[in-house]
Amino acid sequence: xxxxxxxxxxxxxxxxxxxxxxxxxxxxxxxxxxxxxxxxxxxxxxxxxxxxxxxxxxxxxxxxxxxxxxxxxxxxxxxxxxxxxxxxxxxxxxxxxxxxxxxxxxxxxxx
Amino acid sequence: xxxxxxxxxxxxxxxxxxxxxxxxxxxxxxxxxxxxxxxxxxxxxxxxxxxxxxxxxxxxxxxxxxxxxxxxxxxxxxxxxxxxxxxxxxxxxxxxxxxxxxxxxxxxxxxxxxxx
Numbered sequence: 001x002x003x004x005x006x007x008x009x010x011x012x013x014x015x016x017x018x019x020x021x022x023x024x025x026x027x028x029x030x031x032x033x034x035x036x037x038x039x040x041x042x043x044x045x046x047x048x049x050x051x052x053x054x055x056x057x058x059x060x061x062x063x064x065x066x067x068x069x070x071x072x073x074x075x076x077x078x079x080x081x082x083x084x085x086x087x088x089x090x091x092x093x094x095x096x097x098x099x100x101x102x103x104x105x106x107x108x109x110x111x
Numbered sequence: 112x113x114x115x116x117x118x119x120x121x122x123x124x125x126x127x128x129x130x131x132x133x134x135x136x137x138x139x140x141x142x143x144x145x146x147x148x149x150x151x152x153x154x155x156x157x158x159x160x161x162x163x164x165x166x167x168x169x170x171x172x173x174x175x176x177x178x179x180x181x182x183x184x185x186x187x188x189x190x191x192x193x194x195x196x197x198x199x200x201x202x203x204x205x206x207x208x209x210x211x212x213x214x215x216x217x218x219x220x221x222x223x224x225x226x227x
Contacts, residue, residue, distance in 0.1 A: 004154075033214050042115075042201050042217030043155070056214055091154060098143065098162070098205070100215060102155040 002026065004103030006092050012109045018080035021106045025073065025094030031055075033100060034067055034077050035091040043091055049075065082110045113138040115204050117218035124192050125226045132187040132221050134202035144185040145203045145215065146176055155201065161185065172196070197225045 005024040013019050025032050030051050035043035046065065048056040052072040060067070064083070069075040079086055087110045093100040116135045124130050136142060143162045147155040159170025166178040176187045185202060199222050203215040 035214075040219075042203075042219050043215075044217070045214035048214045093155075098207075099145075099157065099160060101157065102147075104154040 004092055004094055004101055006090075006103040006106055008106055009104065010107050010109075012111065013082055014111050015084055016081040018078065019082055019108065020076050020078045021090050021092075021108075023075045023077070023092030023103060025075070025092070026096070026101060029094035029096045029101075030072070031095045031100075032069055032075050033093040033095075034075070035093065035102075037089040037091055037105070039088070046077070079108075082108075084110050086110050113142075113204055113206070113216045115202050115216055115218035117200075117202055117221050119221045120219070121222045121224065123224040123226055126194055127191050130187075130189045130192045130196070130223070132200050132202075132223070134185045134187065134218060135183050136185065136202070136204045137183065138204055138206060140206045142204045142206055144176075144178060145205070146170065146174070146185075146187050147201045147203065149199045149201065149220075151198075158187070158200075192223075192225055194225045194227070197223055199223070 007022050032049045034046045037043040046060045047067045049069045052069045067077045089105040089107050091105045093102045114137045145160045146158040149155050158174050159168050161168050161178045169175050174189050178185050199220045201220045202218045205215045
């Protein structure tokens, strides 16, 4: 069974630029999550989708972050404009029966 | 609000020795609990999970964890560590809500170092 796929794996941008991350969950998993993991910390939930609807986006900085899951499968997370403090690993996870499985993450560096 | 505390930032263990990583949680409802492991540059790999039933759960790679409701703890153990166990370990808590399962809250992690 293929795991959660994410791209790109690494991205370097300058502050105030925009960036987008892509996630393809495990086939059949209705729930999809985006987490932000800052160096030295545990992952923090940004947004949770159930199929193509948002379940929880209470910790998403909506002035600059947006996410969508239009067809209930793939998802994109966008940051516009990026700030230095957005440097982190962005993890996508999917679950079917309450157990999240994580992708390899995208490491973002904002200069 | 729910929270997870992993009191040990770093732990150093000799190869072949036993291991215990501590995890305490704060949550109003009945939690479900996880341990994940993260190697450098990798995503999170699930070691084990607890939802209900037997409070001692077995996981992959020889790990086990015990849920103690009275102590709000879910400590991870391994009887004999291998050099390949060196990694970052995360404890996480979640709960069921009216809309299904909510996202997990993670601790800050414990960095495990294995001495030869």
